[in-house]
Amino acid sequence: xTATTEAYAAASAKSPLTRFSFTRRDVLPDDVKIDIxxxxxxxxxxxxxxxxxxxxxxxCVPGHEIIxxxxxxxxxxxxxxxGDLAAVxxxxxxxRDCRSCHENLEQFCEDVVFTYNSPDEHTGGxxxxxxxxxxxxxxxxxxxxxxxxDLAASAPLLCAGITTYSPLRYGKVGNGxxxxxxxxxxxxxxxxxxxxxxxxxxxxxxxxxxxxxxxxRLGAYEVVISKDEDAMKAHAKSFDFILDTVxxxxxxxVYLNLLxxxxxxxLVGASPxxxxxxxxxxxxxxxxxxxxxxxxxxxxxxxxDLCAERGITCDVERININYINEAxxxxxxxxxxxxxxxxxxxxx
Ligand code: NAP
Ligand code: ZN
Ligand code: ZN
Numbered sequence: 001x002t003a004t005t006e007a008y009a010a011a012s013a014k015s016p017l018t019r020f021s022f023t024r025r026d027v028l029p030d031d032v033k034i035d036i037x038x039x040x041x042x043x044x045x046x047x048x049x050x051x052x053x054x055x056x057x058x059x060c061v062p063g064h065e066i067i068x069x070x071x072x073x074x075x076x077x078x079x080x081x082x083g084d085l086a087a088v089x090x091x092x093x094x095x096r097d098c099r100s101c102h103e104n105l106e107q108f109c110e111d112v113v114f115t116y117n118s119p120d121e122h123t124g125g126x127x128x129x130x131x132x133x134x135x136x137x138x139x140x141x142x143x144x145x146x147x148x149x150d151l152a153a154s155a156p157l158l159c160a161g162i163t164t165y166s167p168l169r170y171g172k173v174g175n176g177x178x179x180x181x182x183x184x185x186x187x188x189x190x191x192x193x194x195x196x197x198x199x200x201x202x203x204x205x206x207x208x209x210x211x212x213x214x215x216x217r218l219g220a221y222e223v224v225i226s227k228d229e230d231a232m233k234a235h236a237k238s239f240d241f242i243l244d245t246v247x248x249x250x251x252x253x254v255y256l257n258l259l260x261x262x263x264x265x266x267l268v269g270a271s272p273x274x275x276x277x278x279x280x281x282x283x284x285x286x287x288x289x290x291x292x293x294x295x296x297x298x299x300x301x302x303x304x305d306l307c308a309e310r311g312i313t314c315d316v317e318r319i320n321i322n323y324i325n326e327a328x329x330x331x332x333x334x335x336x337x338x339x340x341x342x343x344x345x346x347x348x
Pocket of ligand 1: 041043045047159160163187188206207208211247248249250268270294332334336338
């Protein structure tokens with residue numbers, strides 16, 4: 001019997017999210033069905049619900065920081081049984097047979113299926129995300145969650161966590177390095193925690209002076225107000241690695257100028273508007289300007305296990321689903337400490 005799934009959806013780029021119901025596919029042999037307990041609110045949800053990146057299909061049910069309990073499994077499923085905790089991040093499928101899939105980098109598969117707003121071969125529509133009561137996902141894309149973790153505070157690891165963990169690992173950030181994090185939002189606050197946990201000396205760049213004390217509590221050694229030109233100049237040519245998590249158009253050249261020779265500026269923030277580049281800020285000191293997209297399934301599991309082991313969680317504000325539109329507005333005002341997480345019980 002197929003039960004209805006309750007959700008919140010945007011009906012157009014201009015409409016607030018409102019209640020919506022639909023039907024998930026029946027559980028296939030390799031599928032896990034999860035009753036969702038918590039879903040984090042990522043800035044990508046706002047970009048997509050409001051069609052800021054173009055290409056949103058409506059109705060749009062966002063949400064890709066999902067934790068819940070397994071309520072049904074298909075006959076081939078090995079990793080999970082009913083009653084287990086489980087999590088789903090930004091991807092729910094991929095071809096499983098290309099170079100990226102074989103290298104455990106499913107996020108770069110040409111056929112990757114994102115958790116929401118991707119073509120869904122099972123329904124003929126688009127995928128619907130975690131602002132909903134349940135989800136059905138192929139077990140390869142379902143992560144294991146330890147019973148002893150704080151579930152609400154772990155949900156944002158599924159996007160904000162892996163999106164910052166992966167580039168810091170790939171960039172070999174660690175002891176003896178001076179690392180900058182730009183923006184203290186959902187991604188930024190996890191980046192500060194991870195870079196600090198990996199042994200780097202962390203500087204946070206922020207536009208919000210009132211976040212200074214929090215940044216230090218989260219692991220920043222120093223906080224620089226990015227609008228303060230003198231403070232920025234004092235750090236010229238001193239960073240090994242800077243991770244930029246900013247969600248809107250801003251000046252990248254100022255951060256390139258803070259890198260040492262051969263230093264790296266890695267972008268994860270996904271401004272909908274193009275950003276001008278002064279090529280001399282890259283060529284003069286052989287800087288690297290790179291980007292990173294979430295992380296593969298194996299690395300996401302590694303990050304979840306490490307966080308459970310070391311007690312790393314996200315700083316969250318729990319909300320009911322009917323607060324979601326206000327939460328979006330607050331996120332746009334950089335007023336979130338530091339991730340909203342929806343208690344999905346409020347949808348039932
Ligand atoms: P968020 O919680 O809203 O944090 C963004 C932070 O950026 C803000 O808190 C603010 O920090 C800073 N900021 C915002 N507008 C700014 C502006 N105009 N100039 C300078 N700084 C500004 O967002 P999030 O959920 O962390 O997501 C951040 C970005 O990453 C979004 O674009 C999202 O779509 C993208 N993203 C990318 C990936 C990926 O795989 N690459 C994955 C997830 C999300 P301060 O107050 O400290 O200045
Ligand atoms: Zn996200
Ligand atoms: Zn593939």
